[in-house]
Amino acid sequence: MGRLLARVFFAVALPVVLIAGWWAASDGSTDPFWPPLRTILDTFPDVWTADRLRTDVVPSLLRLLGGFATAAVVGVALGTVIGSYRGVRAVCEPVLEFLRAVPPPVLVPVIMLFAGIGDTMKIVVIASGCVWPILLNTVEGVRAVDSVMLETARSYGVTGIARLRHLVLRSTSPQIFAGLRQALSIGIILMVISEMFAANNGIGFTVVQFQRSFAIPDMWTGILVLGLLGFVFSVVFRLVERRVLGWYHGLRATTRRS
Numbered sequence: 001m002g003r004l005l006a007r008v009f010f011a012v013a014l015p016v017v018l019i020a021g022w023w024a025a026s027d028g029s030t031d032p033f034w035p036p037l038r039t040i041l042d043t044f045p046d047v048w049t050a051d052r053l054r055t056d057v058v059p060s061l062l063r064l065l066g067g068f069a070t071a072a073v074v075g076v077a078l079g080t081v082i083g084s085y086r087g088v089r090a091v092c093e094p095v096l097e098f099l100r101a102v103p104p105p106v107l108v109p110v111i112m113l114f115a116g117i118g119d120t121m122k123i124v125v126i127a128s129g130c131v132w133p134i135l136l137n138t139v140e141g142v143r144a145v146d147s148v149m150l151e152t153a154r155s156y157g158v159t160g161i162a163r164l165r166h167l168v169l170r171s172t173s174p175q176i177f178a179g180l181r182q183a184l185s186i187g188i189i190l191m192v193i194s195e196m197f198a199a200n201n202g203i204g205f206t207v208v209q210f211q212r213s214f215a216i217p218d219m220w221t222g223i224l225v226l227g228l229l230g231f232v233f234s235v236v237f238r239l240v241e242r243r244v245l246g247w248y249h250g251l252r253a254t255t256r257r258s
Helices: 002-026 037-047 050-084 086-100 104-115 119-143 147-155 160-194 203-212 216-244 246-257
Strands: none
Touching (some): 050 203, 147 160, 160 216, 216 246
């Protein structure tokens, strides 16, 4: 019980200190671009009503989940193939390094030419940035699968889908989840950026509209919404990871105790 309370304290302490520091630093501010935190919090419930959540937040979340899921499927599938075959890896690595170096926001105008200005464009933009950490982590995870285990599986006739599912993907899953965790934060950033181009709803669109109309406290509430969403996604992802990788975390805990 004491250990749980200590973990809760350390998880809450820094946010409380940061909020208190923000409150103290902004209290009494007359700068129109740096309103007091008290004013922002008072404005929050008036801005983010149920109707705005339905028209702006829900579409953003659907785009984020669509792009993230697309990147996860493509990244894991391609990463497994590239990591499993040395010849494929030798051919693909130069191209992948070139494409990975191109910042996804730069591709937004190009993607708009082919995908239009609807939700498809935004999902493609999100997927184009999220796929790289997933793909590269999957490749390295597949390459790191124990060769003795591979030979043992081959000796016992474990091949094909069974080998892929029970050995390769299971051994690679810690690296895959590390890539998914990195991709999630990238996805939130690209979600906002994509909604700043030719959009008529979404959190990014709303924040820009507030900025252009000089509704600065309202703009700050949008930034708070993004921060809260990032926190919620992080907590949910950690819970899912703990459940899926329970065997891995248990093995690490046993290794540390021994």
